[in-house]
Amino acid sequence: MQFNLFTQVALREDIPKYGLKKGDIATIVEHYPMPEGEEDGYSLEGFDVETITVEVAESQIEPVKASVSLVN
Template sequence: MDFQLYTDVVLVRDVVEDNLRVGDIGTVVERHDVPGLETGYSVEFFDMLGSTIAVVTLPGSMLRAPTHGDIPSVRRDAVTI
């Protein structure tokens, strides 16, 4: 799938090293095209107060577009209780 800059995307696999989980919502901030490789995207993830919690570069296959069937939810970061 091709994602435009500044659109929301949904994570489809955990990124353990950045404490991101399937279903987390981020915003595409950069696109990376490398000949012969899958298109990658830098995605910024925020907490509910708007602070950045991670900016990660991921292959497009780890992301999907939001759908009308998606229901946002909140989870508490296990590190900040």
């Protein structure tokens, strides 16, 4: 699944190197298309990691699920 730039995504797994946990949310700021048979990559920003852009493989992220609120 290709993600659009500036889309918010959630991590599908922990990234211990940066202290990030599954479910943490960030914004896609760059897409790195790879040749067929290889996994695309993305740069993410917006985590609580100062001045660092985190690079991940497509399989490490998922769309942010919209929350539903009930109003009475």
